[in-house]
Amino acid sequence: MIRRVFKVLFVIILTALLLKGCLVKDVPNINNKPSEKQTTDSDWTYTIPKNITINGVDYLQSQAPVGNFGGELINSTIGEGPKTFNPFNCKDNTSQIMSSIMYDGLLTTDPINGKPIPKLAKSYSISPDGKTYTIKLRKGIKWTDGKTITADDVFFTWNDIIFAGFGDTSVRDSLVIDDKLPTVRKIDNYTVEFTTDKPYAPFIRLLSTPIAPKHVFMPAVKKGKEYFDSFLSTNTKPQDFVTSGAFRLKEYVPAQRVVFERNPNYYEINKDNQKLPYLDRLIYLIVGDLNNEVLKFEAKELDVISLQGSKVARYKSLEPHSDFKLYNLGPTTSTMYLSMNLNNRKGKDGKYYVNPIKQKWFQDLNFRNAVDYAVDRKNMVFNIANGIASPLFTPESLNSIYLNKNIKPYDKDLEKSKELLKKSGFYTKKGALYDKDGNRVEFDLYTNAGNTEREAIGVMVKQDLEDLGMKVNFKPIEFNSLVNKLVSTFDWDMVIMGLTGSPLEPNGGKNVWLSDGRLHMFNMRNPQEGKAKILPWEKELDECFTKGALATKFEDRKKYYDRYQEIVYREKPFVYIYSPVVIIAIRNKFKNIYPSSLGGITHNIEEIYIERDK
Numbered sequence: 001m002i003r004r005v006f007k008v009l010f011v012i013i014l015t016a017l018l019l020k021g022c023l024v025k026d027v028p029n030i031n032n033k034p035s036e037k038q039t040t041d042s043d044w045t046y047t048i049p050k051n052i053t054i055n056g057v058d059y060l061q062s063q064a065p066v067g068n069f070g071g072e073l074i075n076s077t078i079g080e081g082p083k084t085f086n087p088f089n090c091k092d093n094t095s096q097i098m099s100s101i102m103y104d105g106l107l108t109t110d111p112i113n114g115k116p117i118p119k120l121a122k123s124y125s126i127s128p129d130g131k132t133y134t135i136k137l138r139k140g141i142k143w144t145d146g147k148t149i150t151a152d153d154v155f156f157t158w159n160d161i162i163f164a165g166f167g168d169t170s171v172r173d174s175l176v177i178d179d180k181l182p183t184v185r186k187i188d189n190y191t192v193e194f195t196t197d198k199p200y201a202p203f204i205r206l207l208s209t210p211i212a213p214k215h216v217f218m219p220a221v222k223k224g225k226e227y228f229d230s231f232l233s234t235n236t237k238p239q240d241f242v243t244s245g246a247f248r249l250k251e252y253v254p255a256q257r258v259v260f261e262r263n264p265n266y267y268e269i270n271k272d273n274q275k276l277p278y279l280d281r282l283i284y285l286i287v288g289d290l291n292n293e294v295l296k297f298e299a300k301e302l303d304v305i306s307l308q309g310s311k312v313a314r315y316k317s318l319e320p321h322s323d324f325k326l327y328n329l330g331p332t333t334s335t336m337y338l339s340m341n342l343n344n345r346k347g348k349d350g351k352y353y354v355n356p357i358k359q360k361w362f363q364d365l366n367f368r369n370a371v372d373y374a375v376d377r378k379n380m381v382f383n384i385a386n387g388i389a390s391p392l393f394t395p396e397s398l399n400s401i402y403l404n405k406n407i408k409p410y411d412k413d414l415e416k417s418k419e420l421l422k423k424s425g426f427y428t429k430k431g432a433l434y435d436k437d438g439n440r441v442e443f444d445l446y447t448n449a450g451n452t453e454r455e456a457i458g459v460m461v462k463q464d465l466e467d468l469g470m471k472v473n474f475k476p477i478e479f480n481s482l483v484n485k486l487v488s489t490f491d492w493d494m495v496i497m498g499l500t501g502s503p504l505e506p507n508g509g510k511n512v513w514l515s516d517g518r519l520h521m522f523n524m525r526n527p528q529e530g531k532a533k534i535l536p537w538e539k540e541l542d543e544c545f546t547k548g549a550l551a552t553k554f555e556d557r558k559k560y561y562d563r564y565q566e567i568v569y570r571e572k573p574f575v576y577i578y579s580p581v582v583i584i585a586i587r588n589k590f591k592n593i594y595p596s597s598l599g600g601i602t603h604n605i606e607e608i609y610i611e612r613d614k
Contacts, residue, residue: 046594046604048110049268051122057140058122060268062276064592067609069274072281073590073602074303076293079450079479081255081286085241086232087210088167091483093500101260101282101605102243103210106135106154111599114504116204120149120211120244130199130552133207137190141267143213145242151186156214158184158194160221166228171209173518174202174510177550199552202507216242246277246606258284268606278609289450297585304586304601308453309385312583323589329582330597331390331398336454336498337574338375338461340368342523343490357439358493366424368572370417374464378411381578384456388583392576394565395513399597400503402558404565417468433469442471443493446485449476454496457577461496486521496577503598506561507549513541513564522573537571540564 047063077094084090087099106121118124122138141149162172163181175181175196182196182203196203220231232241238249246268247260260282268276285301287293290308297305300323307315312326319326340362341354361367377391393410396403425436433441445462447454455476462472472494485492499519502508511517515538516525523538534542541564548560568574584601586593592607602608 046112046596048112048117051118052269053139054269054273055140057267058138059141060119060138061273062268062270062604062607064270064594064604064607066270066272066274067278067591067607068612069278069609070280071278071610072283073279073605073608074283074285074301075602076285076287076296076302076305077258078287078290078293079448080288082234082252082258083480084233085236085249085252086167086228088161088212089229089231091168092479098258098284099210100245101247102241102245102249103212104244105208105210106137107204107207109205109208109504109598111594111596111603114598116207119208120154121207124204124207126204131196133194133196133203134187135192135194135207137192138267139190141244142265143242143244144248144263144265145213146265147213147215147242149211149213149244150189151192152189153211153214154192155184155186156218157210157212161212161217162209164221166221166225170511170518171206173514174206174507175200198550200549201552201557202505202549205502205505205508211244213242213244247282250281255286257286260284266606270607277606279605282605290452303590304584307583307585309388309580309583312388313386315583315585324585324587327584327586327593327595327601329584329595329600331579332582333397333399333503333597334498334500335392335395335397335579336457336496336577337392337395338371338494338496338577339522339574340371340494341490341492342573354490354493357435357437358443361435361441361443362493364424365571366420367426368575370420370468371465372572372575373410373413373417373420374468375461375575375577376412376464377578380457380460384453384460385578385580389578389580392579393569394576395509395568395574396506396561396565397501397503398579400501400506401554402503402506402561404562406562407565407569412464414467421468428469431469432471440471441469442473444473444475445494445496446482446492447476447496448479448482450479453580454498458496487519487524490524506564507545510545510549513568514545515539515542537567540567 049060049062052059052061077097079094082095082098083092084095085099085102087103090096090099104119106119107116107124108119109115110117120137121135123136125134126132135154137149137151137154143149161167165172172181177197177200180197182194184192184194187193220228234252234254238251241249243263246263246266248263250261251259262277262280264275266275266277270276285296287296293302293305294311296302315326342359342363343354344356344359344363381387381389381391390398391409392398394404394407421433426441427434435441445458447458449455458474458476462474465472482495486495499509499512511519514520515534523535544560544564544567548557551557551560584595586601589610591609591611592604593601594604595601596603
């Protein structure tokens with residue numbers, strides 16, 4: 001399969017490379033600081049909704065042009081579909097997307113300039129000392145079952161679910177300051193107050209965490225954490241969900257589709273004071289893999305698609321005569337990487353989680369650097385992404401305002417790799433690589449099956465490393481099985497994966513980089529086994545994230561986050577691959593489209609409508 005990738009015609013590749021210039025006009029400028037405005041092909045500028053009170057109800061009022069009601073937008077998701085609909089149990093991106101459609105948070109992010117803005121909250125304020133956050137809720141807005149959303153729901157969500165450690169504890173873990181959690185208290189029915197022990201810069205963005213209806217979630221909390229872990233599973237009847245978002249669950253057919261319908265109680269209105277959203281339905285087809293996704297878009301079964309670089313040239317040539325338009329959203333906010341398993345702990349049965357021989361290789365910095373220098377990023381960018389990407393060497397995405405621009409890129413250098421391996425006693429015999437004890441260097445390389453881009457990267461990484469004499473067994477496997485290996489059984493050698501991130505707040509990666517983080521996959525610590533040895537550079541990372549979160553000025557914070565990037569660059573727990581440019585195609589019939597590199601193409605889904613035939 002990869003040979004077919006290599007045989008892409010030169011004229012097509014050249015066209016793809018030129019697209020980087022052709023589509024620049026659509027890319028918001030957030031390379032240094034978030035831009036203030038983003039425009040579409042019309043000369044109309046997107047403006048965030050404003051507060052308006054009608055008959056005692058505090059609505060959000062859309063400032064976009066008034067549209068038509070009705071119709072549906074069909075999107076897609078790769079893999080096997082959501083694993084849960086509980087917003088506090090999401091451990092995968094698909095489940096998180098589905099729950100975010102149904103449950104709103106107190107705040108959200110302005111898709112244009114990245115600033116925190118009110119959502120369920122009507123307003124917020126921060127005390128002069130930076131430790132107290134006062135949230136004023138909208139009065140009169142309702143859950144889908146008609147009950148009013150109040151401060152009781154907010155207090156319950158934060159105190160009884162998040163702070164109590166129910167479900168996925170990522171948000172809770174991110175809030176710990178000197179072993180202390182913030183406090184929350186109810187001031188009145190529509191006012192809550194959060195207090196942190198010290199000024200804590202990332203806290204404001206964590207207020208986008210979904211709010212739960214107390215009357216629905218309280219019984220599940222009372223039954224304990226084990227019950228809560230299965231609460232609102234994918235087997236739950238749609239009518240049992242009580243939510244606050246623009247759309248509510250209508251139907252879930254495993255491995256086929258998730259259907260959401262318009263929430264008639266939603267609290268956003270248009271300029272004619274009619275309740276939004278405009279669309280009747282929002283549908284996600286579960287398409288399995290990227291190739292199937294393309295086939296469905298071309299068969300007009302999908303309305304929107306994110307294109308791999310290899311597909312962009314063709315779609316650009318089709319665009320003038322088609323029913324869709326392409327948008328360039330700039331570099332992805334995600335990062336793609338290769339990681340080696342550094343875990344060397346024993347389980348309760350006395351056996352090592354991973355073969356101790358392999359651990360000696362992976363824990364050897366010379367070995368990790370040798371792997372890094374063997375990876376041909378430019379070749380991958382050219383042949384897999386068709387030039388619509390850039391090599392990546394840092395854990396911060398290329399559009400992050402915290403990107404350390406002093407980190408220097410470099411090309412593939414097999415001689416450098418061989419020199420590093422020789423320093424650690426590795427040698428080659430009849431083209432095969434052995435360690436100093438005579439062990440053949442052989443290991444498994446995993447990625448998630450169905451993601452054809454990562455599978456193509458895996459094939460090329462395998463070839464790059466086999467050029468050094470390593471034997472690489474490349475094994476794409478189902479996503480849930482892969483996650484289980486990474487964070488539960490630790491039964492893996494190398495992996496190609498990706499992490500979502502925010503270009504505005506590095507602290508979102510705290511669970512990956514802190515030595516006791518729940519996603520510190522390359523050297524996990526199991527609390528049940530007590531304290532494990534922390535490497536010196538892991539302690540450095542702990543310090544960077546702890547001090548970076550407590551610094552309140554951008555310039556002060558950036559020093560710590562520059563340093564963390566330097567440590568990762570030096571120690572190579574992750575070997576970063578490349579950063580694709582995000583190219584989205586969406587049908588022309590949809591209006592109120594205001595693409596944003598921060599929010600994507602449908603960040604304002606409640607305002608999007610279908611233009612009627614003229």
